[in-house]
Amino acid sequence: MLCMRILVSDVMSGRKQYVDLYLNSAAAGHTEKVQMCLKVIRDVNLCNEKGWTALMFAARNGHVDIVKLLLDHRCDVNIMNNIGQTAADIATFWNHNHIVSLLKDSDHAVDGKAFLNFPSSQKAVYTSDDILDRASDKRKDKQWLEEQMMNKKTQFIIFVGLKPMAIPLQGGNSQTNNGVILKLVTINSDRILDILRGKPLVIFLGLEKGVISQETDNRAWFAIGLDSLSNEKQEHIEPGSIVVDMFPTFINLPKKEARIFSQARSLIAWHDRYQFCPTCGARTTVEDAGYKRTCLNADCRSNKGTHNTCYPRIDPSVIVAVVSPDGRQLLLARANTFPQLMYSCLSGYMEPGECYEDTVRREVYEECSLTVSYIQYYGNKHWCGPSILLIGCLAYVTDTDLKIDPEELSDARWFNRKDVLKMISHNHPLGLFCPPEQTLSYQLIRSWLTAISKL
Structure with missing residues (x-):
């Protein structure tokens, strides 16, 4: 199980001294100081920038009493540091066999086929947390949608031929920016009024969750799909922007933007493939703010009942x-x-x-x-x-x-x-x-x- 990565640098300055003291005391074998620190920081699994926990330091230096104390506080024995070592691995390397036995006999040690029973918070992956409220009840409300599109807080992302507009980070590379080397172009309606007047494909993605600030509270997000865009117009919308392929764009974005990109790109790709009815071949039209396509042939059987050809597929x-x-x-x-x-x-x-x-x-x-x-x-x-x-x-x-x-x-x-x-x-x-x-x-x-x- 991966460390929760609560780094010393991320802890409030008022607690930093206790975090330093906690890890150093575990390494030095000072049991009383470790106990004192646990009363203040309360998180037994804190680690430093290299992923080393107090349990790892105690295991490295053979401090059996501290290992027992941390186990009593239900510390996680399955955490790995930045190079993939657990506390048991470290104890094994330094021949602290008694500590190895303690760790492997722990009630919380991974056991055979149950080894993937992680808390749900630790199973979250790159796009698993939806940061937008889909607000599906608003998809048929055309007046509300038009008001949101003109709202100065609203954010639009733009796709040109299924490819998103993005901004390369200055000097960005996956090593120095934790994999983030691109940011989506996000703009309000002011710079794209002429595009909106042309009635492009516009998809309502949802309302931003949480109250980060007054600027982002319930902020609406839309995606626009265009067949083409001139270089001059692209530069006007966002100077320095580029149009990039889906891969590796998907893994080079900040997590929040990756989640929004994933939703938007899938919907735009669906619209690109379903402009004609799979049932009768007639043209289809967009409904429900981009979440439905309806056949324009009134006699088509896809207009009678619910059919999976009318809705985005997965x-x-x-x-x-x-x-x-x-x-x-x-x-x-x-x-x-x-x-x-x-x-x-x-x-x-x-x-x-x-x-x-x-x-x-x-x-x-x-x-x-x-x-x-x-x-x-x-x-x-x-x-x-x-x-x-x-x-x-x-x-x-x-x-x-x-x-x-x-x-x-x-x-x-x-x-x-x-x-x-x-x-x-x-x-x-x-x-x-x-x-x-x-x-x-x-x-x-x-x-x-x-x-x-x-x-």
């Missing part, structure tokens, strides 16, 4: 961390379309009549000829390519003798913990690497790394 797909019978190896594979040297979890679309467990078993067998014995649900996320619901699972298999389907995969291998740690940190000697941390695949891989440290 395609469920499983993504699976396949684990060896003893739990000590993880299967990672390369699809034929992957970037060179990238390995990830297996994945595949659900078929009609399947539940997600059926899909997991079928996909693992089809792609690698492995039989699944046990499945555990982990979490899910939306992926806007164009609109996929990824369902993350862990699956144990009955053996490790795999045979890949060359039409699906170019390679698949079993990896141990040491190799996977090098892959996610981009330090593998062969240059192998895993998907970035914004992906559900990364979260599944990281969860297995946490678990394997306790087996």
